[in-house]
Amino acid sequence: MINGIKFVGGELELKNLGRHILVEFYGCNKSKLDDLKFVERTMVGAAEYSKATVVDEVFHKFNPHGISGVVVIQESHLTIHTWPEYGYAAVDVFTCGHTVDPWDAFFYLNREFEAESNTTMELKRGLLDLPNLKVKTTA
Amino acid sequence: MINGIKFVGGELELKNLGRHILVEFYGCNKSKLDDLKFVERTMVGAAEYSKATVVDEVFHKFNPHGISGVVVIQESHLTIHTWPEYGYAAVDVFTCGHTVDPWDAFFYLNREFEAESNTTMELKRGLLDLPNLKVKTTA
16 A cells, blocks of 8 residues: 555555645736636636636636635635735645546646746645455556 | 744744635535525635625526526635535635634534545645734743
8 A cells, every 4th residue: 555545456446545745836927816707717718728617717816916715626626816916826636536636726727827837736635444445447 | 934824922923825625525405405595605704603794696507407606705815615415515714814713614514414434635836035024922
């Protein structure tokens, strides 16, 4: 077993319920980070691009600048907080199941916000002893 | 400098924009985790208990069970995803500024969901070179 993933014959045994990627986007297009409609459309677009099912969304613009937003998806959520003055955005993509790849959302957002650099981290959420959660691999 | 925090004279120099705690609650009260109204009230209560300003909220119950919800606060967000069948909930509390302590929300939720155990992690978000972000300490 490595990092909660166990290979049993041709099957990949998932021991975690969710995947969570935490992203810091630096050097983004500042005006885009302060454009409520753009941020909203882009976050929903990222969810759809990663084949997630959008359930609901909430976006707010703060004074003097900065946007917070959430897209609730059938498979968990995407969140964003922007600091346009620093060209910085903090993004989280939390997915459960194996139909949505959170990294698809990451690549979509990285391009749309024109980030010059980023740091990322992927965490497993809900590491449980679940022998019945099995997914066929291509191996 | 320790973990992005620097003491300069009597001032605490913050080098990160946000604090993010990731919590896994295990062994919770299963019926509470599947009660939409309870989860919603509890998450909003946790935000208020930690002195955050609630901006908006979205909660959904899924079939056959499980709840996803978000509380957008002036200071960032709280999210939850519950798996009542396992007595498990994944919670995130992301705060910016220095008026809200995300651990207050943690202790509130830990009690309300009757968690038998938990694992937690605190991350700094938005580590930037911001010499002007200063907070007076009591030292």
